[in-house]
Amino acid sequence: MNRPFGMLAELTYDCPLHCPYCSNPLNLADYREELTTAEWQRVLSEARALGVLQLHLSGGEPLQRRDLEGIVASARDLGLYTNLITSALALTPRRAEQLKTAGLDHVQISIQADEPALSDRIAGTPSYGRKLAAARLVKELEWPLTLNVVLHRHNIDRIGRILDLAEELGADRIELANTQYYGWAWRNRAALLPSRAQLDGAEAVVRAARQRLEGEMEIIYVIPDYYSKYPKPCMGGWGQRQLTVTPNGNVLPCPAAHTLDLPQATVREHSLEWIWEESSLFQRFRGTEWMPDPCRSCDRREVDFGGCRCQAFQLTGDAARTDPVCHLSPDHRLVDEAVRAANEGAEPGEAELIPRTHKENSNYYSPTGGSESERSVP
């Protein structure tokens, strides 16, 4: 059996932003009983023993956890490479220094656009100025800086100016990833999915920027899989390389897998090793045995692993079907219809977006009982 390389630790779903494409679950209230510092430390130790080398600290907003510095320090002691994936609103100079001391290796900051009005509108809160200040702070402290930009109908036409901003900030990497349609993004799909003309424009800009910035900035560009011929090799295969731990300790083969009707596995009842190796959740779609046709007899079955189980479920109601993104899928018309609508629909920016709400999460549970004085919710 393969050993996992990476673990996504979703420390909390609390977040100061309201992005309409948030991949967090809609039922945020179910995740309020967050793991304690000690529980996370046990999970990290078990993850390292299982083979994990990359730790992605995310959420929600991981800086909302007052014990983040302690979690980072434990991870570094274990030999994990620590990546912080943050909105950066709460990345004050003081916290940045503390994280540096704790040994944090790499910071990824989300930006929503290249200018304040649109960025703040998408984020649902004034945040652009503080994000830029935090990005500069990251460079001052000599961390590698990645900018994460989720692309969609409202900002993809600005990709050239977004790249200029990344260059100006001295980013080492930029991830320009089109929205994936899970969670809140699924709700907003019609308003987010770009047109083919928008994608063609973006790809030309990315090609030119890659040439111009070779050796200086790494540009990762991910097209919306709705427009690709074959599905994405989701997570490098179910239970093959990656795992996710949610704020309340559920373990998932991918961050969207909470949507599937499968038995839960939690670190509060089992070791990470047992969950990875033995749980029915991780075994359900591992390998190729579960596959129906056309995947079962396809030459690409070990290339894209049948695509994304969560997308198959979301579009067809059956997680064991071929990902409808694949042009060979018998359900491909479901994707074709969405793409057709995106190319006949309202002009970019006209369709209305439903922001992610926080009502469900208003009684924030603080597992360490720490001060929340630095939480910077405007």
Add this chain to the structure above:
Amino acid sequence: MSIAVLSTNRPRLARQVRLQWDPVRERQVLLEPEGVLVLNQTGATILGLCDGERTVVEIVEELRGQYNHVAGDEVRDFLSRLVAKRLVELGDE
């Protein structure tokens, strides 16, 4: 595009990467933002010698003390690939 590695370069690991022993896989690994490179023994030995002090020629000589049939071209190719990925910096000539 291939990046030329000169005999006189003094390669070193880029600041954002870590070379370490993984007791689980029993291999040396190179860790970088969002990535892991599991190294074979020769690769690990070469990177262990990339201290910004030794020149490429000196690294090849040290390898010849440890292994048979060390080809300088292969060492330079290996370093060139890692420089392109920004995992290794070439340092002064």
